Amino acid sequence: MKLYSMDSKNCIGARMVSVLVLCMAAFASLASALRSDGPLRLDRRQAPNQMSITYPTAQTGSFNMTTFTIPIPLGDAYSLASPYNLILNHGLPGSVIPTGTFPLQIVVGYFYDIRQRVVLGLLPLQVQQLSVVEVYLPFIDVLGTGKPFRRSVSTYMDQLIPALVGGLSQLHNTQLAYFDPPHAAYKAAGGSTLSFQAGQGLVNSIDGPGLVSPVVQTVFERTTSSPISAAAFRAMLDQPYYTTAGSGCNTATLYYNYSNANPSFVRGEVQTYAPITSTNTDYQDAVGYTAATQWVSPSNLAACSSFA
Secondary structure (H helix, E strand, O other): OOOOOHHHHHHHHHHHHHHHHHHHHHHHHHHHHHHHHOOOOOOOOOOOOOOOOOOOOOEEEEEEEEEEEEEEEHHHHHHHHOOOEEOOOOOOOOOOOOOOEEEEEEEEEEEEEEEEEEEOOOEEEEEEEEEEEEEEEEEEEOOOOOOOEEEEEEEEEOOHHHHHHHHHHOOOOEEEOEEEOOOOOOEEOOOOOEEEEEEEEEOOOOOOOOEEEEEEEEEEEEEOOOOOOHHHHHHHHHOOEEOOOOOOEEOOEEEOOOOOOOOEEEEEEEEEOOOOOOOOEEEEEEEEEEEEEEEEEOOOOEOHHHHO
């Protein structure tokens, strides 16, 4: 048995304290780095959820979104809308939606502080942040009255639990995806240009290649004018939506009347990949609209006729 003197014990104890202090310092440094670059850091246009107190039973959140309206072949649109008819006199300019095509709505962005008091009759939900791509086909005559609805074609999210809840409670065709930037509505891409992209697969976050199939990517900048008016963009976003014919409908209301909303037209390049569009397509002069909105959506589907 080896015996230690009191001085030896004190020396060992001092070394242990030093090691502990160094470990704590390293952990504090790591935590500080995570706090400065992590998902809790808000984009400069990202606001807190200001709607939950008014709509406690609905799904609410802050949604910094950018939407683009792109043309797809008319035959593809008929297939997506079936069994309903398309509203062909949608009023969008031919410079954006030429003859023989129909509008498809791509919405990309970043949710912050999503809340719902009860989900599926069980527990309250709060999601701190969520990156999404939402694909809609607007101007569908669901009721046969000419009132426009839109079909939720597909939704991509960066988290599993919101994807599962969305698929169960709202019947979205929801899939997991990776996003760049991971926790923001977009990122700087040089000068006044911004970018956003999403893909599916295996991402190598350290170095070397990954196995990722792109879903959608865009490079764009703000503009002062657009062939599609702000009112027309907002009206398309306000159309009631459904996912599967006969399963019910819902709405997603966006509010732009907050000081940080900063709405603007955008223009740039949008690249879509199958299955979002039937073929991989490069839209080099796409027009869109961006705003840091407040988002409210009822927690349950309703009969589509209730939105007449």
